[in-house]
Every structure is written in C-alpha cells, then in structure tokens.
Amino acid sequence: MRSFLGEFVPFDILKMLAGEERLNMTLLALNLSKYVNGVAKKHGEISKTMFPGYPIDSITNGVHSNTWTCDSFKRLYDQYIPGWQNDPFSLRSALSIPKNDIWAAHADAKKKLIDHLNEETNTGLSYEAFTLGFARRAALYKRADLIFSDINRLAHISNNVGKIQLVFAGKAHPRDGQGKEVIKKIFSNIAQLKDRIKIVYLENYDIELAKLLTAGVDLWLNTPQRPNEASGTSGMKATHNGVPNFSVLDGWWIEGCIEGITGWSIGSASGNITDDSKNDAQNLYEKLEKVIVPLFYNNHDKWIAIMQHSIAMNASFFNTHRMVQQYALNAYLF
Numbered sequence: 001m002r003s004f005l006g007e008f009v010p011f012d013i014l015k016m017l018a019g020e021e022r023l024n025m026t027l028l029a030l031n032l033s034k035y036v037n038g039v040a041k042k043h044g045e046i047s048k049t050m051f052p053g054y055p056i057d058s059i060t061n062g063v064h065s066n067t068w069t070c071d072s073f074k075r076l077y078d079q080y081i082p083g084w085q086n087d088p089f090s091l092r093s094a095l096s097i098p099k100n101d102i103w104a105a106h107a108d109a110k111k112k113l114i115d116h117l118n119e120e121t122n123t124g125l126s127y128e129a130f131t132l133g134f135a136r137r138a139a140l141y142k143r144a145d146l147i148f149s150d151i152n153r154l155a156h157i158s159n160n161v162g163k164i165q166l167v168f169a170g171k172a173h174p175r176d177g178q179g180k181e182v183i184k185k186i187f188s189n190i191a192q193l194k195d196r197i198k199i200v201y202l203e204n205y206d207i208e209l210a211k212l213l214t215a216g217v218d219l220w221l222n223t224p225q226r227p228n229e230a231s232g233t234s235g236m237k238a239t240h241n242g243v244p245n246f247s248v249l250d251g252w253w254i255e256g257c258i259e260g261i262t263g264w265s266i267g268s269a270s271g272n273i274t275d276d277s278k279n280d281a282q283n284l285y286e287k288l289e290k291v292i293v294p295l296f297y298n299n300h301d302k303w304i305a306i307m308q309h310s311i312a313m314n315a316s317f318f319n320t321h322r323m324v325q326q327y328a329l330n331a332y333l334f
C-alpha cells in the first residue's frame, strides 16, 4: 500500500487507520465510513463485540422477489396479489390464497426440480417423498454434514416415520482444503446410505440451480455454526416459493423464525460457539422425527398453512425493496 500511495497518505496515518502490523481492510473501512452496519441484527451485535468502540447499526439482507420467485408462484401471485413484484410487502396477503392453489404451485416447482435431478443423476427420486434441500458454499462453518451425524437415525426416520430424500449442492473455494473435506465426507455418507435413502449431490452450484432448488424442495435446511452466519440469504429465496426453513438460529433466521408457524429452529439461540454440534444434531433428528416429517405426511392443511406463513411473514419482509428503503433512510439520507 505504501508503494501505491506514495506520499498521498503518509504511512503513519495509514497505520492509524488500518492497523500497525498489516493492512486490515475492515479497520480501514470502519475508520473511513460515515455509517456502518451488519447484515442482520445478530451480525450487528457480533460485529460490535469484535470491534468495540465503533457504532455499528444493522440492516438485514433481503433477496429480489421477482428474481427468486419461480414461474408457478409468479403466476399464483399475479392472480391473487397483482402488483406484488413492485410491492412485495403485499405478499403478506398470501394467507388468503386458497391452499389447493399453493400446493399446486409447489407441486409444479417440485416436479421441475425432480425431473432435472433424475435427468442429471439417474437416481429415481420421487415426486411424493419429503425432500430436503441444502445448498451453499462448502465452507466448514456451514456444517453441511451435520445431518449425517447419525446416519442410522436418519435412515430410521425415513423407514419408520416417512420417506425422506436429500438434495445437496455447493462448491468449496479452490484453496479451502477443509471445505473440500466436507464434500468428500458427504459423498462417503451418501455411499453408506445408498440402499436406504436417496441422496444427490449436484455439481456446479450456480444461480440457475439455486432457483430450481429453493423453489422445488419441501424444506430448506441450514445448519451453520453459531454465530458465523452473518445473514444467509438462500432461506429467504425459499420463503418466496412457500418453502419453510429448518435452521439453526443464526443470521436472518433469528428474525424470521416463528416456531411451527414459518418453519423450525435447530438447537438453542444461545448455544455456545465451540461445542454445540452434538446438541444441534440431536435436536435436528428429534424435530424431524416427532414434528416435521409427521406433519408433512399426516397434516396437509397445517403444512400448507406453514407455507403460507413463510410467504406472508417472511417473503413480504426479507426482500430487497425493504432493504434498499432501510439503506436509503438509515445510511444514505440521514
């Protein structure tokens, strides 16, 4: 930086702004910004403890509603909530869309996904089976393999409570050896469960695949290590397609989760950082077995009510229209 800046910024001032030892971009940004925010309420709080003395606000992320709503739900919203694209707050009235129509729109998105997966992987996934999705960067803290902590218990749930099938996607950064290890581990879990549960891991996770997945699965899973998930946005994409979330209470889900109404939490909100994987895994199995899988197979109306609340409570709020308004109001215009 000294060679780039020359005399433009004296070196002792650069050190004051960006750290003594080496250039710290976060410190530099904190010191030169008029306004600083985290990307979810929790992220704002955690950032304040990491950088004491800096005023740090929060503006929770959102996703672009029209981009992340699949064709069948677009048609449904067009019919019942005209103008929703430019006024996604009006998705709050999803509660009054007839349940049959919600289910038909979901079945359409699910069929598209399952057809694509069967073409790509020849695994014979079914349209009826309860389908969980997990797709994101394969970074270690995301714990993509948490659901395989006890593969026998997972197989037991699928055999005895209701059939489960799993879809994974996600690439590791080329220099993230630990992330690559997680993917290898999942492939060995898939092999171990070969004759008991159908599981696919898709290559080349990208935006097109993310659109198919977040619309076509029945439940969106996220199991990050607290408090590392700054926001998490794929779950917001799922809500736009009526797909409930099942996630660790971290990032945006602390704000979006109403237990049994918009989806479900995994583990406690205050779990400590080092040693909660065991508890989280147990809680995950417990809820899948006792609450979620039975509800999906035995109480269709209540399941669709949860889909409706995902849209009405969460798609109506966790969108870029609301987010940009908050940036304008709190960051740029004040």
Ligand SMILES: *Cc1c(COP(=O)(O)O)cnc(C)c1O
Pocket: 135, 136, 137, 205, 206, 207, 210, 211, 231, 232, 233, 234, 235, 237
């Ligand atoms: C949305 C998205 C992400 C981010 O998902 P998170 O849940 O925030 O990890 C990553 N990659 C792709 C391709 C996406 O569409």
